[in-house]
Amino acid sequence: MGEIEELRRRVEALEAPLDQVQKEQVVIRHLAETAEIDAATLRGHRRSDMEFIRAMRDTQLRHGEMLRSLVTGQRQLLAHFGITPPGQ
Numbered sequence: 001m002g003e004i005e006e007l008r009r010r011v012e013a014l015e016a017p018l019d020q021v022q023k024e025q026v027v028i029r030h031l032a033e034t035a036e037i038d039a040a041t042l043r044g045h046r047r048s049d050m051e052f053i054r055a056m057r058d059t060q061l062r063h064g065e066m067l068r069s070l071v072t073g074q075r076q077l078l079a080h081f082g083i084t085p086p087g088q
Contacts, residue, residue, distance in 0.1 A: 078085050 075085055
């Protein structure tokens with residue numbers, strides 16, 4: 001009976017840390033899943049930010065073209081009336 005009690009005591013001593021390891025695995029798994037969700041969310045935000053930046057770039061390019069066109073038109077109009085543009 002002493003040998004069986006010794007084995008029982010040793011098994012119980014092994015089971016306690018095993019329970020703790022299993023609990024830690026659950027927590028680690030949850031943290032990993034949460035991190036993956038967070039990473040996916042961040043990727044989505046980055047994608048949206050990049051689309052916004054591209055749209056802003058396109059808008060600025062169009063505005064630059066319009067501004068050059070307006071300046072050219074203004075210079076032509078001033079030249080037509082014989083007016084020297086400021087700064088020249």
